[in-house]
Amino acid sequence: ANAPLATIARIGEHEGHSVTLRAWLYNLRESGKLLFPIFRDGSGTIQGIVPKAAVTPEIFERIKTLTQESSVIVTGKVRADKRAPGGYELDVENVEVVQRVPEDTPFPISLKEHGTDFLMEHRHLWIRTPRQSAILRIRAEIVKAARDFLDDNGFILTDPPILTPAACEGTSTLFPVEYFGDEAFLTQSGQLYIESTALALGKVYSFGPTFRAEKSKTRRHLTEFWMVEPEWAYAGLDDLMGLAENFISFLVDRVLTRRAADLKVIGRDTAKLETIKAPFPRLRYDEAVAMLNDAHAKGLLENPFEYGNDFGSPDETYISSQFDRPIMVHRYPAGVKAFYMEPDPDDPKYALCVDVLAPEGYGEIIGGSQRIASYDLLKTRIEEHNLPLDAFQWYLDLRRYGSVPHSGFGMGIERAVAWICGLEHVRETIPFARTLNRIYP
Amino acid sequence: ANAPLATIARIGEHEGHSVTLRAWLYNLRESGKLLFPIFRDGSGTIQGIVPKAAVTPEIFERIKTLTQESSVIVTGKVRADKRAPGGYELDVENVEVVQRVPEDTPFPISLKEHGTDFLMEHRHLWIRTPRQSAILRIRAEIVKAARDFLDDNGFILTDPPILTPAACEGTSTLFPVEYFGDEAFLTQSGQLYIESTALALGKVYSFGPTFRAEKSKTRRHLTEFWMVEPEWAYAGLDDLMGLAENFISFLVDRVLTRRAADLKVIGRDTAKLETIKAPFPRLRYDEAVAMLNDAHAKGLLENPFEYGNDFGSPDETYISSQFDRPIMVHRYPAGVKAFYMEPDPDDPKYALCVDVLAPEGYGEIIGGSQRIASYDLLKTRIEEHNLPLDAFQWYLDLRRYGSVPHSGFGMGIERAVAWICGLEHVRETIPFARTLNRIYP
Ligand SMILES: [Mg+2]
Ligand SMILES: [Mg+2]
Structure with missing residues (x-):
């Protein structure tokens, strides 16, 4: 990926251009032939969009099977979207996996509710x-x-x-x-x-x-x-x-x-x-x-x-x-x-x-x-x-x-x-x- | 004293004008009819000059008998002097004593050399x-x-x-x-x-x-x-x-x-x-x-x-x-x-x-x-x-x-x-x- 490195907090500076994010997968939704991965990079979160037709089958499959908190290097084009919480979405071009969290040992803080003791025990x-x-x-x-x-x-x-x-x-x-x-x-x-x-x-x-x-x-x-x-x-x-x-x-x-x-x-x-x-x-x-x-x-x-x-x-x-x-x-x-x-x-x-x-x-x-x-x-x-x-x-x-x-x-x-x-x-x-x-x- | 409050570190901003310093006496030299008190205010030190003829006898006597580290409010006119370490001296107009350190219990860190243990014991x-x-x-x-x-x-x-x-x-x-x-x-x-x-x-x-x-x-x-x-x-x-x-x-x-x-x-x-x-x-x-x-x-x-x-x-x-x-x-x-x-x-x-x-x-x-x-x-x-x-x-x-x-x-x-x-x-x-x-x- 030759796209310049960006952070989510300042991604607006790259509107209309491709960027590289060093990130983690926060969440993933699927809707028909569309994937909506949400990435976080420590400065914020951004939603990506992956139409099946826009990437190779291999990349689509790789994103589709990503697990929560897997570390990823993401390339994509920045697009302004008024409905997005941060004002921008990412048209994903590629995702390279740095470390994939295995299905059998998933990230403990899933997106459901957890008790305070459990959360404090996993504060890290x-x-x-x-x-x-x-x-x-x-x-x-x-x-x-x-x-x-x-x-x-x-x-x-x-x-x-x-x-x-x-x-x-x-x-x-x-x-x-x-x-x-x-x-x-x-x-x-x-x-x-x-x-x-x-x-x-x-x-x-x-x-x-x-x-x-x-x-x-x-x-x-x-x-x-x-x-x-x-x-x-x-x-x-x-x-x-x-x-x-x-x-x-x-x-x-x-x-x-x-x-x-x-x-x-x-x-x-x-x-x-x-x-x-x-x-x-x-x-x-x-x-x-x-x-x-x-x-x-x-x-x-x-x-x-x-x-x-x-x-x-x-x-x-x-x-x-x-x-x-x-x-x-x-x-x-x-x-x-x-x-x-x-x-x-x-x-x-x-x-x-x-x-x-x-x-x-x-x-x-x-x-x-x-x-x-x-x-x-x-x-x-x-x-x-x-x-x-x-x-x-x-x-x-x-x-x-x-x-x-x-x-x-x-x-x-x-x-x-x-x-x-x-x-x-x-x-x-x-x-x-x-x-x-x-x-x- | 209606002279504006100044700090020694930035006293150059008041060159040619009278200022007020909230200070302590660091040292005092006497030479004939001249007193040279050195004041410190936490931002730096400055030497004052007090010709006997320039102040009332009462003020002259008050400065002459000041003890080291007595707290004082000083009024004086700022004068540039290339020989002064900070570039300025103070033509003292008045000194009000806030607390005078008594002669019989002088400030322990006199200007002579002290041993390390003594200094560390008096670090405050x-x-x-x-x-x-x-x-x-x-x-x-x-x-x-x-x-x-x-x-x-x-x-x-x-x-x-x-x-x-x-x-x-x-x-x-x-x-x-x-x-x-x-x-x-x-x-x-x-x-x-x-x-x-x-x-x-x-x-x-x-x-x-x-x-x-x-x-x-x-x-x-x-x-x-x-x-x-x-x-x-x-x-x-x-x-x-x-x-x-x-x-x-x-x-x-x-x-x-x-x-x-x-x-x-x-x-x-x-x-x-x-x-x-x-x-x-x-x-x-x-x-x-x-x-x-x-x-x-x-x-x-x-x-x-x-x-x-x-x-x-x-x-x-x-x-x-x-x-x-x-x-x-x-x-x-x-x-x-x-x-x-x-x-x-x-x-x-x-x-x-x-x-x-x-x-x-x-x-x-x-x-x-x-x-x-x-x-x-x-x-x-x-x-x-x-x-x-x-x-x-x-x-x-x-x-x-x-x-x-x-x-x-x-x-x-x-x-x-x-x-x-x-x-x-x-x-x-x-x-x-x-x-x-x-x-x-
Ligand atoms: Mg109370
Ligand atoms: Mg070594």
């Missing part, structure tokens, strides 16, 4: 199906967009360690690792480390895997998940909220622009994404609570909300249902939140913090705060929380030497992908999900 | 010094360049798991993790996983932390290091070598273009980087061995090279010293290399593999190969290597269902950074190095 093959491939391409786009946004806004990537020495906030959700006879733990967040790189480089971020040994089996939890965390020296809560809303808007716009075909494959309602533009509504915690109390009084929420708690899932869903874009809830009571958060100078019982709640009931996707700048206050808070002062000496150093106001947030990639793709469960947002009951393959 | 502060900050910015640029290159060439990021179930090649260099009662291990490479995503998405890569519990203390080893690994379906060894040389050339060019100021700060001889352009010399293993034998015969190498071994450090240094750019050594004897490598069809005692050796004695920075496509051969090799067949069933599935020729390589980020920056030791290439004896801070 499940990812080949159009829906799973599309989700993984969207995930990659979100990661790229997050990095581009931060890089282009002057944030320097600084990778915090995965293996960390001390347990910071209780060891019950930490994975211990034996480190040459010492005990180490897998990181839950790079924040403390990137506070130190922020004071070195000004604007920084981390982007890496984080771990939580939580025994919960919900559709929002993985034990291994990726976090992006910008940290910004000389920035306060208002700067941080501006950063968060611009960041999320940029991610959504990138996916809408560059992954339209994939959003279509997974059936995402893109109208719900097109409204996601900064500025986002900003609600004080107290205002959100008033909204919940009001809803409860009107019978719209079953349970009354107890002031001073964090929001539960029904609360988050109710609040976010009142808006067409993510909401930034800020200034929680300090007692609900982490020890390192700066108190609001206007009323120190509130923390200078923000949670960003995604629309459509997807809950919290970003949590952030201004960090305590004062050595004395931070030391007091560490003691009040019964944390080991020794382990925090290096962290306290950041307040001993050139302390500045600084702020940062963390966004879990899998929750962002689940929301942007409109998925039921985070397990589909990552190539190989790790959950309480699964670490294979 | 050491990273503020100009040389360490420059290295971290170059690291970030290399990471960004690697991702941009792969993204722009159609490779899709797919994150392999960090927690993996089975020990693939002996457990002695693996970190075990207790996973809810089961034993798991920290990944040493994403390769096997991304072979499966390559067969789903065509061209993929992984980029994440990998771990090796090696009890070696050399200047090239970390226990936690970052790897970028492209994997390419329907690609052979020649494709892979083309990818590797273009990839490395792109990284070096990006650093030369975008991080010239940082290369200057660390004193890198950039002439040695400017020659790094594809194509790179390609040497068969046998040709490299002939070169070593010849060198030994001439008395240029102390020890004779034993055919069939991997190259040692003096061998790599000798070979690479013969060329002005990285060398690609390909087709090693299959026995030296990993079980999954495709034999050369022209002579199956060689593997279709390549190691890229960096110049200046930096040794191997890339290792890659074409992977075995045949189910039967891969199964035989797993058995020959006494590996547990059960643990590899999912990996064998990739040869059962639509197997194709495919190839990939891995590049360790820290070694690449060490080479491009010209560093003695990899511990300076990552914010918080993990070594046999160090997991703090």
Whole structure:
């Protein structure tokens, strides 16, 4: 085959010409003297058409007896067709088989429905199906967009360690690792480390895997998940909220622009994404609570909300249902939140913090705060929380030497992908999900 | 101060105008009625000038008594000066102190020499010094360049798991993790996983932390290091070598273009980087061995090279010293290399593999190969290597269902950074190095 190599995603560039595809057979229909093989090449899928009269009997027979997921090198002429999902069909000229999957050991993920356990057990093959491939391409786009946004806004990537020495906030959700006879733990967040790189480089971020040994089996939890965390020296809560809303808007716009075909494959309602533009509504915690109390009084929420708690899932869903874009809830009571958060100078019982709640009931996707700048206050808070002062000496150093106001947030990639793709469960947002009951393959 | 906010790296945009810097004091010299404070803001350093007559006595005194690493908001007018390292100096108008480091607890990393242990123990502060900050910015640029290159060439990021179930090649260099009662291990490479995503998405890569519990203390080893690994379906060894040389050339060019100021700060001889352009010399293993034998015969190498071994450090240094750019050594004897490598069809005692050796004695920075496509051969090799067949069933599935020729390589980020920056030791290439004896801070 001398036809130039093409990919399905960009096959339109070859309209009217013959191309070569390095592909796999996704499906095959037969209708009288016509064969309709559907090929996939990792960039998308395309339907081929093979009239019996158009090819040699040998080639017709070869295609007719192809099995699902056999690897094939396909030659054919690209034809525009408005009815085709991708806008093009392929008039097949030849198919060379690279490896034919035998009939007696067929590809396990047939086109019928399969149970979740079966699919997760065959995740290394499940990812080949159009829906799973599309989700993984969207995930990659979100990661790229997050990095581009931060890089282009002057944030320097600084990778915090995965293996960390001390347990910071209780060891019950930490994975211990034996480190040459010492005990180490897998990181839950790079924040403390990137506070130190922020004071070195000004604007920084981390982007890496984080771990939580939580025994919960919900559709929002993985034990291994990726976090992006910008940290910004000389920035306060208002700067941080501006950063968060611009960041999320940029991610959504990138996916809408560059992954339209994939959003279509997974059936995402893109109208719900097109409204996601900064500025986002900003609600004080107290205002959100008033909204919940009001809803409860009107019978719209079953349970009354107890002031001073964090929001539960029904609360988050109710609040976010009142808006067409993510909401930034800020200034929680300090007692609900982490020890390192700066108190609001206007009323120190509130923390200078923000949670960003995604629309459509997807809950919290970003949590952030201004960090305590004062050595004395931070030391007091560490003691009040019964944390080991020794382990925090290096962290306290950041307040001993050139302390500045600084702020940062963390966004879990899998929750962002689940929301942007409109998925039921985070397990589909990552190539190989790790959950309480699964670490294979 | 109403002067606009600026960063030192881009201060030239404000020449002749007053700017505000959010900074720290790096150093202070005094000469008669002149003060020369050097400020750093994370993007670079700049020298300020304060003639006694130019400011109020109060401001003069405030600057004169500043301590190292005190955080300050500086206002001053930007003046071009050819003698200044960055090309500009600042005529200081005002300095507001955010936090003053007290004299009795000075910043630990004074400007004198410190021992390595002391510096590593204070790594969270050491990273503020100009040389360490420059290295971290170059690291970030290399990471960004690697991702941009792969993204722009159609490779899709797919994150392999960090927690993996089975020990693939002996457990002695693996970190075990207790996973809810089961034993798991920290990944040493994403390769096997991304072979499966390559067969789903065509061209993929992984980029994440990998771990090796090696009890070696050399200047090239970390226990936690970052790897970028492209994997390419329907690609052979020649494709892979083309990818590797273009990839490395792109990284070096990006650093030369975008991080010239940082290369200057660390004193890198950039002439040695400017020659790094594809194509790179390609040497068969046998040709490299002939070169070593010849060198030994001439008395240029102390020890004779034993055919069939991997190259040692003096061998790599000798070979690479013969060329002005990285060398690609390909087709090693299959026995030296990993079980999954495709034999050369022209002579199956060689593997279709390549190691890229960096110049200046930096040794191997890339290792890659074409992977075995045949189910039967891969199964035989797993058995020959006494590996547990059960643990590899999912990996064998990739040869059962639509197997194709495919190839990939891995590049360790820290070694690449060490080479491009010209560093003695990899511990300076990552914010918080993990070594046999160090997991703090
Ligand atoms: Mg919350
Ligand atoms: Mg080698």
